[in-house]
Structure formats: C-alpha cells, structure tokens
Amino acid sequence: MSQFTKSIFEIHKDKNKQDFYKKNAEKINWSKDLDAWVCADPEKIKSILHDKDFIVTSYEVDSFNLKLGLDFKNTKNIIGYFPLANEGEAHLKLKKQVMAQVAKNYDLCLNIFSSQLEGLIDSIFTSYDTLDLMQDILVPTVNESLLALFDIKLNGSYKKDMGFSQVLDKFVSIKRRIEIENDLTEFLASMEGNFSQDQRHYNVAQFVIGYDGFLSSLSNAIYFTLSNNQEKKLSAILWQENMPVTGIPYLARIASKDKILDGEKILKGQLIRLYLDNAAFHNSDAPHFSELFFGYGIHKCVGTQISKKMWEIFIKKIITIDKKFIIKSASYRKDDYVFLKYQNIILETYE
Numbered sequence: 001m002s003q004f005t006k007s008i009f010e011i012h013k014d015k016n017k018q019d020f021y022k023k024n025a026e027k028i029n030w031s032k033d034l035d036a037w038v039c040a041d042p043e044k045i046k047s048i049l050h051d052k053d054f055i056v057t058s059y060e061v062d063s064f065n066l067k068l069g070l071d072f073k074n075t076k077n078i079i080g081y082f083p084l085a086n087e088g089e090a091h092l093k094l095k096k097q098v099m100a101q102v103a104k105n106y107d108l109c110l111n112i113f114s115s116q117l118e119g120l121i122d123s124i125f126t127s128y129d130t131l132d133l134m135q136d137i138l139v140p141t142v143n144e145s146l147l148a149l150f151d152i153k154l155n156g157s158y159k160k161d162m163g164f165s166q167v168l169d170k171f172v173s174i175k176r177r178i179e180i181e182n183d184l185t186e187f188l189a190s191m192e193g194n195f196s197q198d199q200r201h202y203n204v205a206q207f208v209i210g211y212d213g214f215l216s217s218l219s220n221a222i223y224f225t226l227s228n229n230q231e232k233k234l235s236a237i238l239w240q241e242n243m244p245v246t247g248i249p250y251l252a253r254i255a256s257k258d259k260i261l262d263g264e265k266i267l268k269g270q271l272i273r274l275y276l277d278n279a280a281f282h283n284s285d286a287p288h289f290s291e292l293f294f295g296y297g298i299h300k301c302v303g304t305q306i307s308k309k310m311w312e313i314f315i316k317k318i319i320t321i322d323k324k325f326i327i328k329s330a331s332y333r334k335d336d337y338v339f340l341k342y343q344n345i346i347l348e349t350y351e
C-alpha cells in the first residue's frame with residue numbers, strides 16, 4: 001500500500017510529500033497516473049524553466065467547449081490574457097503591459113493593503129476572541145488592494161472570495177468550471193468604468209493571477225508560522241523575513257520537441273510537472289524561502305516585489321498584537337489540485 005494518504009493529484013498536500021520529492025529530485029520519472037513527467041530538483045527545474053523548448057500549457061478551454069457543447073466564453077477570453085498562457089511575442093507584449101500596470105499602481109496598492117490591514121486587525125482583534133484570519137481580515141484586504149492595482153472598481157454587488165484561477169487546473173470538475181464561468185460573468189457585470197470588454201477581460205485576468213497567487217502563499221506562510229508558535233503572544237513570534245512556504249507548489253510545461261533529460265526521452269507534447277515547493281526543503285529539514293517560489297526565466301512572477309512588500313507590512317502589523325492564540329481550525333479551499341490555499345484559519349485569542 002502507498003505510504004501517502006492523499007492521491008497523486010494532491011501529493012503536494014501530503015505530510016509525507018518529501019519522500020515523493022526525494023525520489024523525483026534524484027532523477028525525473030514518468031508518472032502513469034499523472035500522465036506526465038515529474039521533477040522535484042530545484043536546479044533541474046530552473047534549467048527546464050529556462051529552456052525555450054519547454055513551453056506553457058494551453059489550458060484546453062476549447063476542448064471543453066467542444067466536447068460538452070458548453071460555452072466558457074469569459075473563462076476563455078480571460079485565460080487568453082494570462083501571460084503564463086502565452087509564449088513568444090504575445091507573451092512579451094502582455095508581460096511588459098502587466099509590469100507597467102504594477103509599477104503605475106504599486107504605491108496605491110500598498111497603501112490600501114496597509115491601511116485596510118491595520119484597520120481590520122485593530123478592530124477585529126480587539127472586538128472578538130474568535131476570528132477567521134482569512135475571511136475576516138486577509139481576504140477583504142488582498143481583494144481591495146489588488147483590485148486597485150488593476151484599476152478595477154466594483155459596484156458593490158460582488159463580494160465573494162473568488163477562486164477563478166482554478167480554471168488553470170486541468171483536473172477541476174466541469175461543475176466547478178461552470179460555477180467559475182458564472183462567477184466571472186457576475187464579476188464582469190459588476191465592474192464600473194468606461195472600459196471595453198477586452199480591457200475588462202485583461203484587467204480581470206491579471207487580478208485573478210495576483211489574487212490567488214498571493215493569498216494562497218500568504219495563507220500557507222501564516223498557517224505554517226502560527227502552527228509552530230501556538231500559545232505564544234502574536235507579538236513574540238519571530239516571523240521569517242520572506243514567506244517560508246509557497247501556495248503554488250508546482251508548475252507545468254510541455255515539451256515542444258523531443259528532448260533527452262536525465263537519460264530519459266521526453267516526447268514532443270508530453271507534460272512535465274515541476275514541484276518547486278521542494279526548494280523549501282532543499283538541504284534543510286525546516287522549510288525556508290526560495291526565490292524559485294516565484295518561478296524562473298521569462299515567465300518569472302511579475303508580482304514578486306509587491307508580494308514581498310505585502311508580507312513585510314503584514315509582519316509589522318501582526319507583531320503589534322499582544323495576545324496569545326491557538327488555532328481552532330483551518331481548512332484548505334475545496335477543488336484545488338494546483339494551488340494550496342487556506343479558506344479559513346480560525347484563531348482563538350486570549351490575554
């Protein structure tokens with residue numbers, strides 16, 4: 001029997017995942033279940049991400065449309081604007097555009113993040129002994145600040161903790177895909193301002209990536225730190241300077257031609273899964289930050305700097321709380337086979 005409690009699709013959530021990573025760090029292996037090659041060696045991952053013969057995946061929305069007679073119109077248009085769904089000139093153009101957008105609203109986004117976080121932490125920690133760090137504080141804060149980063153103003157009717165980026169997940173159910181398409185339609189309809197439909201799709205695409213990328217890593221970094229410091233005062237915790245773990249445990253690439261790697265023949269069109277969260281354990285028993293969490297090469301994350309800054313702001317604020325705590329419960333978002341994201345982190349606080 002397998003030593004893992006989770007299925008191969010969720011191995012990155014298993015507490016014994018290091019055994020799996022160790023095997024796939026020594027050399028790449030073919031996984032019949034995943035229908036993909038698997039690599040967990042940070043240096044090899046870097047060289048694959050640097051190699052132009054390994055390209056990003058197409059996310060296959062058209063095949064769902066065709067097979068099921070469904071119309072995932074918004075999903076398809078939005079994915080088209082994800083830099084990480086594009087290669088070549090189209091990718092470079094999009095990437096430059098997103099970098100300029102992030103630079104334009106960088107200070108505004110951080111100011112909103114800081115003031116919203118400060119207000120919510122102060123009011124919620126003083127008014128309640130039991131609180132949900134995610135839904136009460138971080139979800140609204142990240143939402144407001146990243147909406148501003150991408151010039152999105154909503155008319156107030158859209159308040160959900162959206163999980164749009166799950167459309168990047170090949171294994172997500174059709175039911176969930178339909179829900180996401182409906183949520184996207186509602187989200188787009190609640191956007192204010194005189195933007196064309198294309199502009200709306202573009203802005204939402206960038207927001208979706210930033211929102212889930214950041215919240216998933218932030219929630220894991222917080223859970224990891226808190227669970228190792230229970231019953232201490234929040235003000236007494238030594239937080240790591242950079243997020244110690246990531247919420248984006250792996251990336252995928254497709255070979256655009258036959259390649260030889262580790263003596264194995266990777267055929268054109270085959271998928272390779274790159275477990276970058278293994279960089280957290282490299283040469284160490286305790287997880288630690290790795291720059292690889294933000295990817296590598298031409299698709300390296302556009303939000304690296306702003307994410308690091310938001311983490312710094314979060315630490316500065318949370319260490320002003322002079323209360324002890326225990327974690328009452330914490331749960332991952334459902335239907336996630338790519339991201340690792342906490343939906344709830346419930347704390348009970350006391351003097």
Ligand code: HEM
Binds near residue numbers: 301
């Ligand atoms: C701690 C938070 C974050 C982490 C760990 C993270 C991680 C990543 C990773 C691993 C990639 C590479 C994907 C690939 O190569 O397939 C990536 C790409 C990207 N990230 Fe982030 N991200 C974070 C936050 C953000 C934020 C806040 C934004 C928006 C401001 C953002 C925007 C992007 C974009 C646009 C790309 C695509 C870049 C390209 O394809 O050239 N990310 N991110």
